Amino acid sequence: MVTDSNNHKFFMQLAIDAAWENQLLAYPNPAVGAIVVEDGRILSIEVHKKAGSSHAEVMALVSAYETKSGKEVDFDKNDSFASHEFLRSFPKDFFSKCSIYVTLEPCSHIGKTPPCASLLGDLNIKNVYIACKDPVAKHSGGEEYLTNLGINVKCGILEHEAKELLEPFTVWQNRAFVVFKLAQSLNGRIGGKNISSLTSRTHMHSIRSVCSKLLIGGSTVRIDRPTLDSRLVKGKAPDVFIYSKDEKEIDRNIPLFNIENRSVEIGDNLDFLNLPSLVMVEGGAGMLEALKDKIDWLLVYQAPTLSANKLSYNADLRLKTLHIDKKEEDIIIWSKKI
Amino acid sequence: MVTDSNNHKFFMQLAIDAAWENQLLAYPNPAVGAIVVEDGRILSIEVHKKAGSSHAEVMALVSAYETKSGKEVDFDKNDSFASHEFLRSFPKDFFSKCSIYVTLEPCSHIGKTPPCASLLGDLNIKNVYIACKDPVAKHSGGEEYLTNLGINVKCGILEHEAKELLEPFTVWQNRAFVVFKLAQSLNGRIGGKNISSLTSRTHMHSIRSVCSKLLIGGSTVRIDRPTLDSRLVKGKAPDVFIYSKDEKEIDRNIPLFNIENRSVEIGDNLDFLNLPSLVMVEGGAGMLEALKDKIDWLLVYQAPTLSANKLSYNADLRLKTLHIDKKEEDIIIWSKKI
Numbered sequence: 058m059v060t061d062s063n064n065h066k067f068f069m070q071l072a073i074d075a076a077w078e079n080q081l082l083a084y085p086n087p088a089v090g091a092i093v094v095e096d097g098r099i100l101s102i103e104v105h106k107k108a109g110s111s112h113a114e115v116m117a118l119v120s121a122y123e124t125k126s127g128k129e130v131d132f133d134k135n136d137s138f139a140s141h142e143f144l145r146s147f148p149k150d151f152f153s154k155c156s157i158y159v160t161l162e163p164c165s166h167i168g169k170t171p172p173c174a175s176l177l178g179d180l181n182i183k184n185v186y187i188a189c190k191d192p193v194a195k196h197s198g199g200e201e202y203l204t205n206l207g208i209n210v211k212c213g214i215l216e217h218e219a220k221e222l223l224e225p226f227t228v229w230q231n232r233a234f235v236v237f238k239l240a241q242s243l244n245g246r247i248g249g250k251n252i253s254s255l256t257s258r259t260h261m262h263s264i265r266s267v268c269s270k271l272l273i274g275g276s277t278v279r280i281d282r283p284t285l286d287s288r289l290v291k292g293k294a295p296d297v298f299i300y301s302k303d304e305k306e307i308d309r310n311i312p313l314f315n316i317e318n319r320s321v322e323i324g325d326n327l328d329f330l331n332l333p334s335l336v337m338v339e340g341g342a343g344m345l346e347a348l349k350d351k352i353d354w355l356l357v358y359q360a361p362t363l364s365a366n367k368l369s370y371n372a373d374l375r376l377k378t379l380h381i382d383k384k385e386e387d388i389i390i391w392s393k394k395i
Numbered sequence: 396m397v398t399d400s401n402n403h404k405f406f407m408q409l410a411i412d413a414a415w416e417n418q419l420l421a422y423p424n425p426a427v428g429a430i431v432v433e434d435g436r437i438l439s440i441e442v443h444k445k446a447g448s449s450h451a452e453v454m455a456l457v458s459a460y461e462t463k464s465g466k467e468v469d470f471d472k473n474d475s476f477a478s479h480e481f482l483r484s485f486p487k488d489f490f491s492k493c494s495i496y497v498t499l500e501p502c503s504h505i506g507k508t509p510p511c512a513s514l515l516g517d518l519n520i521k522n523v524y525i526a527c528k529d530p531v532a533k534h535s536g537g538e539e540y541l542t543n544l545g546i547n548v549k550c551g552i553l554e555h556e557a558k559e560l561l562e563p564f565t566v567w568q569n570r571a572f573v574v575f576k577l578a579q580s581l582n583g584r585i586g587g588k589n590i591s592s593l594t595s596r597t598h599m600h601s602i603r604s605v606c607s608k609l610l611i612g613g614s615t616v617r618i619d620r621p622t623l624d625s626r627l628v629k630g631k632a633p634d635v636f637i638y639s640k641d642e643k644e645i646d647r648n649i650p651l652f653n654i655e656n657r658s659v660e661i662g663d664n665l666d667f668l669n670l671p672s673l674v675m676v677e678g679g680a681g682m683l684e685a686l687k688d689k690i691d692w693l694l695v696y697q698a699p700t701l702s703a704n705k706l707s708y709n710a711d712l713r714l715k716t717l718h719i720d721k722k723e724e725d726i727i728i729w730s731k732k733i
Binding site (some may be wrong): 067096097098099241242243244245248295343355357361362363364365366369370371372373375376377378380381383384387388391392 | 403405430434435436437473511572579580581582583584683693695699701702703707708709710711713714715716719721724725726730
């Protein structure tokens, strides 16, 4: 591959890949990645970590400062106000040769954090490359704001890939975004404890800790007697909805009932999926079949084993792979139903 | 991530990932990747395409010239002699601020192509970063040669990852490197025609076109009646060894017998696996079980479908995932037996 400093797709792909690492975890905010480049040299690659903390652009600018200066900042980059204040204290030309690549249009409104578009304008940044516009009307306007300041703005680089990355955010504006999680071996066997690695389970706990509700099949609850908390990330245990026609069949001594600050509902009315939210589904083949029409994405943790003992599962679903990631032993496969 | 121009691992990983794209395909040469960086800016990412064509370093230097100059060369970069001659015609300082990252120690011997080490020396390149040394004694010495010239050489960046990349090459110096290929759905179902995408099948045909022998189970031959050629890449059809105790059971009208310039053997003596070579195995669960102890790597083409109709397969194997790649619809998983 011949590369050049206009190799926008190369840089944007790095930002998109970084954002995938944090997919769902900033709920209710979107997964966003940003990278800062100066004279073709990558100064930083960052993502927006969680709602309320610094946006990806701000993280990337502070890290770019660290790379350029060789000095570490003495505050938490995730602290949006401290980061904005720090960046605004720079001489006007500090970032004037820099380009920023960001997977989502910089925000133009004051939310929990100050607007990124005005920060980029004040820093006199040279180029702003955007993958896709903000689908939420009240957030958008960043592109126009920056263009009006005379900054070179280019929108639409890897737009399709960025829209896929953004899909959960777009969906949960209006209804539940539903992710079905499966842990399996390479030959598609499920069930039993700890098929997947500690790294995978930790990742899964981090999603549990931010999701609105965990939806699980009654038979899985009865057989596995799970706890369904987020202990591996010391996070909040998710509220649980047990999908079962018969409430009496569920033994209240199952550990998931003994978690503080968690609500547990049992029933077969899934109307809550109409509410804007993030819902993770855990269960086996039966649950997959039952929820087939409600699922947006599948999240598969695939262990590098061929196993003869575990259960195989049946389903007829066509998917599109969105992103894959090798996380130590396992691979993580994000796909959407098509 | 804070980055800086000393971010050796970042650059080396790009070179390693590029090389994986061409894994096995340069047989009997190794998969090698190289990238050229100037002032932290990536000028090129290239791989060694096939035995007899330009080595990765040479490809990357010619592409780096194209990026730096903005001009395309008017010869085939894969032509090693033309590329060497072209590069040696440059003024001494053209690459003197450049670093090259290469996954394997630059060669120091004259093989089908002139030695890379002397080229790098003559070009007065600033830094040579090497992931791992050449395991073949008569090829090595490149690091020492360059160090003696006073060039800054650093060896061992992502050495472990580079050794995994190089494993087939290391093995086939002494005996057959055996790759078991499987095409499956996401839920581990195999069998039937065209589970995997055209892109996956094309990739598989490109391996067939370079491998020493294709080893296939007798029952797969009887049931699928395959052709086993390399038509999708217009390559040489591989020689075939049908693993079967009873030669008479195989119908000679099966298409694989009617391919020109191919030898077909039938038998159960696998002594040919002791010879230095690249052997790809195609077959189902039975063949996987029978060959369990002979397999080095598994190559899985995984389609993004959940399928209820195909066959599930059983095996008990622990693996280590080496590399994953999203190739359009499918994912490709390279793993080794552990």
